[in-house]
Amino acid sequence: MGRIIEEIYVWRLPVRLYHWINALTTAALFITGMYIAAPLFNPPLGEAVLYKGFSWWRYLHFAAGFIFIANFLFRLYWALFGEDKYARFGGFRPWSPTWWGTPFREQVESYLFLRSDEPNYVGHNPVAALAHFVFIFCGSSFMIFSGLAMYGENNPGGFNSVWFGWMIPLFGGSYTLHFAHHLFAWIFPIYLIMHLYAVFRHDVVDRTSVTSSIITGYKHKVEEEPS
């Protein structure tokens, strides 16, 4: 193991808290959501009035959903006003052609084994930023809007139904919106696999302790040595 030559505080506490709350609520939402779509457990016997089995699953889903939304909004706030140079939106400019220029291309080439060296970033590299925008920002936004629209169906004319109910005609009916919500839930396990793989790989290849950085907050630069 090489000697640590530099220690950088990358992920500040709000970012780490966001990350783990997001991870836990996403997992809870996926599991409870899949259960709601296809309840597997054996039904309880006896009077229906004695049981709240299925509404408990839905309750967990809604509760996790609201924590997820609050956490997501907090992260947006942090990205916009947190003055945290590793966690802000500032550097991410996909509308500008220069953003897609050399750094992005080099990173893609590196992932495709078209170049031997690994560009090294302390925060997110441009490809990671794009992946987070697509999966976490767009994906979560869609799940939040569609989720609140469907939650609003429980109370027609209420807040969620008024502010998010337009999603239902947009998707051609409640059933189609449920379907889209169900289908897009799958982007989270897909993201999880890509995310974990990328993290572990960077840890092995770049040896920047990226894996432990989401717990401790610190990334390290280590002395080069032949492997």
Place this chain on the structure above:
Amino acid sequence: MQSNQTFADVFKAGGVSRRDFLKFCTLTSVYLGLSPSMVPSIVHAMEKKPRTPVIWLHGQECTCCSESFIRSSHPTIEDIIFNLISLDYDDVLSAAAGNQLEDVRRKTMKDYKGKYILAVEGNASTKDDGVYCMVGGDSFLNTLKETAADAAAIIAWGACASYGCVQNAHPNPSGAAPVSDIIKDKPIIKVPGCPPISEVMTGVVTHFHTFGTLPELDRMGRPKAFYNTRIHDKCYRRAFFDAGQFVRSFDDEATRKGWCLYKMGCKGPTTYNSCSKIQWNGGTSFPIGSGHPCIGCSEPNFWDRGPFYSRLAEVPFLGSDSNADKIGVVAVGAAAAGAAAHAAVTAVKKAKAGNEDNDKA
């Protein structure tokens, strides 16, 4: 033509007592979700206002809407309400036929220009100039446009006229299009369902007649009074849903106990209609009440959201029928395989680089 008669006149001529007439008005106000203080308004409208002329067109349809309509539930009223609407043109129910009947339609359009209600049952074929649905010597597409031009409002009866129903299910060979796709400049009330509930149909007509305005519509153009909540919200089996007590096969013990049909593909949780409130055939029953899952017939494109007996729709995906979960599992598998392959290449590259370094050293 008895065009100036009021509803009350016709009731009277038909031998309906004033007591029954008031009963009808009260019941109608209940179905419309109006407060008791609105009953006098209905009575007033029924007694004083001349009957609203209705032209009822039939396009590509099965007449189940008409069948439902003539079964409006109040026992002494069911046929009378049908006779009472000034139904000036209805090619299915009229005694006259051919040119004679088409003349009546044109005369009504002229006499009540801008005042009549156009009720449309079924939809129009739009492909090849609408030749796949010809009524009275012209394409239904033309007849619909012609009749809609001078209408006060349009009622789109049933799933066909509202959304397209089975005619525009995939692959839609005749190019069937709902009324709202063809007529853009008139207020349209969508009364979906296959068919809609009879009391919903008479309720919508009565509302228009009473207030002279369209009932309050939701985002999808349906009257809120009847389509504001889902079947699920008022379902008498909801307690079994909340308890997690589901029917798993049509011949199990749970079926006999009348448990929730969610796992049998019931579309009640995503279907906006009044079946679980008003029920059918004078409150006799409704599909879930008879042990069958809701198929969501009042929702857009319900034929293409199948199968009826599964909660999750099948979608054509890579040439075979699949559903969201199968697509998701394939995509997750692909991501995992991609990661594994990438890891393998990384390992090989690293080993190679290591060897080169060793060779140099």
